[in-house]
Amino acid sequence: MKLQKATAFALYAVLELAAEPGRQRTAVEIADKYGISAHHLAKVLRDLGRAGLVDAVRGVGGGYRFAGNAKRLTLMDVIRLFEETSAEADEPVPPGEDQDIAAGLRFVLAELDAQIGATLRSISLSTMLKLVARRPWESVAEIKPARRAQAARRAR
Amino acid sequence: MARRSTTPTPQESDEDLIIRSATLADVAGVIALDEEVTGLLKPQYWRELFEHFGARRRDQRFFLVAGDPGRIDGFIIGEVRAWEFGSPPSGWVFAVQVRPRLRVRGLGSRLFAAVRARFRAAGVERVRTMVARDNAVIHAFFRSQGMMAGPFIELEMRLD
Numbered sequence: 001m002k003l004q005k006a007t008a009f010a011l012y013a014v015l016e017l018a019a020e021p022g023r024q025r026t027a028v029e030i031a032d033k034y035g036i037s038a039h040h041l042a043k044v045l046r047d048l049g050r051a052g053l054v055d056a057v058r059g060v061g062g063g064y065r066f067a068g069n070a071k072r073l074t075l076m077d078v079i080r081l082f083e084e085t086s087a088e089a090d091e092p093v094p095p096g097e098d099q100d101i102a103a104g105l106r107f108v109l110a111e112l113d114a115q116i117g118a119t120l121r122s123i124s125l126s127t128m129l130k131l132v133a134r135r136p137w138e139s140v141a142e143i144k145p146a147r148r149a150q151a152a153r154r155a156r
Numbered sequence: 157m158a159r160r161s162t163t164p165t166p167q168e169s170d171e172d173l174i175i176r177s178a179t180l181a182d183v184a185g186v187i188a189l190d191e192e193v194t195g196l197l198k199p200q201y202w203r204e205l206f207e208h209f210g211a212r213r214r215d216q217r218f219f220l221v222a223g224d225p226g227r228i229d230g231f232i233i234g235e236v237r238a239w240e241f242g243s244p245p246s247g248w249v250f251a252v253q254v255r256p257r258l259r260v261r262g263l264g265s266r267l268f269a270a271v272r273a274r275f276r277a278a279g280v281e282r283v284r285t286m287v288a289r290d291n292a293v294i295h296a297f298f299r300s301q302g303m304m305a306g307p308f309i310e311l312e313m314r315l316d
Binding site: 071074114115118119121122123124126127130131134136 | 260289290292295296298299300302304305
């Protein structure tokens, strides 16, 4: 699954702010950390503010503060603010979509969508922050070279 | 005796609720808690489950409860399974329940930690479970404990 730029920025911002709920951060601070456009992030933060996930703090030293419940808000709650997460009933049907093969492919892809949706709905911001602190991708990265070496030995 | 919390407040901790292996005297409390949560009374099912997981091979099968025999506030059941579909021995959790008004206060985490400790003592390195895709509460619970998708995919079909 690939997220739209705005969705990824929203997740970066909301997780950065949720990690330190009392602290306010500016769009520029967060954008600099991730090397992304502050202008684009500011727009995303305004959307998050309208959705009630962050509070804008005005004035000198202003910025944004997390305003949600990190144990209740899920990744899907953030993603669905920026992306279409289910098939729209009023979308025009593209040519060929009424054929059995196309219907079969949609059926298989719907299986993946269901899996993705369940995963994103099951991970709260709090769980995500704990996952980031554990850095599980590092242990996976350690396993992969070992497996590659093992496979290379077998191939010899 | 395990402490029983009769009038909990949101601030109250359940940390002193003792987690222990279930006895036959606890089964009625488990049945009552399950009925409160699911709305279904299944006495035969739970008695048979206790026979299987609470009374035999207790070094590999774990039926843990929190609370007094007359009032069980939570339970978790798991066992060590080996070589199904080539999987080395691992711990399987297939039931966990916490009284709804005591949730989000750490009792489920303590039950899960307790069964993990039993699994480790039994010599296994991984714990697994399976959740209904539409059960966001239990799915989120296991995710919050650090569980991720495993190497197996569950498949099924209708028997015509």
